[in-house]
Amino acid sequence: MNRAQTENKASPETKSGEAAVEINDLKKSFGTQEVLKNVSLRLLKGENLVVLGRSGMGKSVLAKCIVRLLNPDSGTIKVFGENVGELNRHGLSELRKKIGFLFQSGALYDSMTVRQNLEFPLRRIKKDLSKKEIDEKIMKVLEDVGLPDALNKMPSQLSGGMRKRISVARTIILDPMLMLYDEPTTGLDPATSDEISALIDDIQRKLKTSSLIITHDIECARATADRVIMLHDGEVHLEGKLEAFEKSADPLIVSFFKSSHGQSHK
Amino acid sequence: MEKFVPVQASILLTDVADLFVFLLRTIKETFSRNFEFREFLRQCFQIGYKSLPLVSITGIIEGLVLTIQSRPSLLKFGAVSMLPGMVAVSLIREMGPVITALICAGKIGSGMGAELGSMKVTEQIDAMEVSSTNPIRFLVVTRVLAATLMIPILIIYADALGMLGGWAGANIKGDVTLVLFFTQAFAHVGFDDLLPAVIKSFFFGGVIGLVGCYKGYSAGRGTESVGIAANSAVVLASLLVIIIDVIAVQITDMFT
Numbered sequence: 001m002n003r004a005q006t007e008n009k010a011s012p013e014t015k016s017g018e019a020a021v022e023i024n025d026l027k028k029s030f031g032t033q034e035v036l037k038n039v040s041l042r043l044l045k046g047e048n049l050v051v052l053g054r055s056g057m058g059k060s061v062l063a064k065c066i067v068r069l070l071n072p073d074s075g076t077i078k079v080f081g082e083n084v085g086e087l088n089r090h091g092l093s094e095l096r097k098k099i100g101f102l103f104q105s106g107a108l109y110d111s112m113t114v115r116q117n118l119e120f121p122l123r124r125i126k127k128d129l130s131k132k133e134i135d136e137k138i139m140k141v142l143e144d145v146g147l148p149d150a151l152n153k154m155p156s157q158l159s160g161g162m163r164k165r166i167s168v169a170r171t172i173i174l175d176p177m178l179m180l181y182d183e184p185t186t187g188l189d190p191a192t193s194d195e196i197s198a199l200i201d202d203i204q205r206k207l208k209t210s211s212l213i214i215t216h217d218i219e220c221a222r223a224t225a226d227r228v229i230m231l232h233d234g235e236v237h238l239e240g241k242l243e244a245f246e247k248s249a250d251p252l253i254v255s256f257f258k259s260s261h262g263q264s265h266k
Numbered sequence: 267m268e269k270f271v272p273v274q275a276s277i278l279l280t281d282v283a284d285l286f287v288f289l290l291r292t293i294k295e296t297f298s299r300n301f302e303f304r305e306f307l308r309q310c311f312q313i314g315y316k317s318l319p320l321v322s323i324t325g326i327i328e329g330l331v332l333t334i335q336s337r338p339s340l341l342k343f344g345a346v347s348m349l350p351g352m353v354a355v356s357l358i359r360e361m362g363p364v365i366t367a368l369i370c371a372g373k374i375g376s377g378m379g380a381e382l383g384s385m386k387v388t389e390q391i392d393a394m395e396v397s398s399t400n401p402i403r404f405l406v407v408t409r410v411l412a413a414t415l416m417i418p419i420l421i422i423y424a425d426a427l428g429m430l431g432g433w434a435g436a437n438i439k440g441d442v443t444l445v446l447f448f449t450q451a452f453a454h455v456g457f458d459d460l461l462p463a464v465i466k467s468f469f470f471g472g473v474i475g476l477v478g479c480y481k482g483y484s485a486g487r488g489t490e491s492v493g494i495a496a497n498s499a500v501v502l503a504s505l506l507v508i509i510i511d512v513i514a515v516q517i518t519d520m521f522t
């Protein structure tokens with residue numbers, strides 16, 4: 001059980017084939033609505049896995065199950081070899097320290113300034129950082145997302161796209177081993193979108209993080225994906241390289257790519 | 267119409283039962299390590315300092331109105347000299363605590379309900395949880411403790427201003443110096459008037475903080491639930507303040 005973890009600490013350059021996240025037969029329903037019927041997937045270490053799917057197909061629910069913000073009805077989720085469903089509160093909290101989670105809504109703390117928003121996870125998770133190191137990290141990450149001037153603003157003073165970028169910053173500031181991005185580029189203009197996609201790709205290459213990227217943005221998928229999964233009707237509809245998706249004759253996938261193309265060229 | 271009352275009552279009962287479960291969770295987190303001291307201080311400031319204007323105005327007016335209203339009746343019995351004492355006793359024992367607590371239920375309870383409710387709806391509470399921060403410890407424990415501590419202070423402060431208001435009221439038709447007014451007043455006020463009032467004030471404070479947090483924390487999805495949380499926080503907190511008051515009166519009565 002602990003082998004994966006210790007090995008990962010010893011060498012971040014992990015072999016391909018080892019899973020950072022392994023989901024088997026995941027089911028989740030709300031009342032009578034079955035959102036995830038039977039989802040199994042593996043996110044390998046150091047890999048960018050893009051999850052595509054129509055609105056309402058349960059992509060966000062899937063991401064929330066991985067960090068156990070939602071409890072699945074059945075099925076197992078293993079993160080770095082640990083069964084998320086069986087962890088006690090302390091174990092869960094330790095595991096979450098290794099995971100960065102970008103909420104679809106951004107979920108910035110709106111009673112705090114941008115600086116405090118970025119400080120919040122840092123102070124709680126990396127307790128040994130000095131004040132200077134924290135400030136440096138904050139400035140660095142704000143430059144990465146292209147918003148160095150936003151430091152002392154309140155979230156309510158930012159535009160929607162700026163808020164999104166600050167939430168991306170808040171997720172990556174911890175250098176987590178696993179990233180879960182829920183729609184990192186929605187609501188951004190094409191140029192900023194490309195920058196964020198490049199940033200995600202950059203982080204993965206530099207830090208060898210494993211990332212699950214939920215998106216509708218084909219350009220983002222193109223820039224980041226090592227592998228793609230399409231969720232439909234509560235199941236993994238298709239899994240493979242992006243090229244395979246683009247060549248696919250499956251009407252569902254064709255329509256998805258066509259409409260997304262229309263959007264990104266607007 | 268016959269069904270109306272039982273349904274309402276059962277809703278209230280389940281609400282209070284859930285509130286009790288929430289209380290237990292909060293107590294459990296209160297006694298765990300890593301107390302969020304900074305957030306606690308921030309809440310004390312929010313609850314205490316920011317409520318001062320409202321509490322001041324209601325305090326003064328309470329005393330003023332009470333004096334003006336009581337004066338004619340006392341005059342009939344030729345007991346005007348009792349006026350300061352009577353105002354002091356009714357303010358300290360009942361009017362001050364209950365009216366101030368109800369005002370605070372409106373201001374602080376709804377504020378907490380709306381704040382935590384919107385944090386819940388916009389996933390900020392989830393975000394805290396994935397940052398390995400226990401939201402009950404960070405948000406709820408600090409707020410409930412701050413309310414438990416600050417509301418009694420606000421109540422005593424309102425009592426004091428109420429007495430000043432009473433003195434002003436007494437001077438509209440009569441002529442009493444401040445010193446005389448207070449000497450006469452405190453001749454009638456004993457420790458056994460003050461203590462029960464202070465004790466119940468802590469309960470008022472605790473219940474206002476708890477209900478505000480509970481309603482906000484259990485808000486549903488969608489923005490309309492923020493409004494519902496704020497509104498039902500005020501309703502339930504006010505109701506519980508009154509109920510606690512009834513119980514407190516019974517208990518003090520047993521000991522006097």
Ligand SMILES: Nc1ncnc2c1ncn2[C@@H]1O[C@H](COP(=O)(O)OP(=O)(O)OP(=O)(O)O)[C@@H](O)[C@H]1O
Pocket residue numbers: 030035053054055056057058059060061062104
């Ligand atoms: N906490 C919840 N309670 C009840 N139903 C929920 C909850 N969370 C999600 N759902 C339902 O689950 C379904 C899937 O939601 P989800 O947010 O995962 O979709 P999505 O694939 O992320 O869509 P989008 O691309 O629009 O973000 C929706 O029908 C939603 O109403």
Ligand SMILES: [Mg+2]
Pocket residue numbers: 059060061104182
């Ligand atoms: Mg979603």
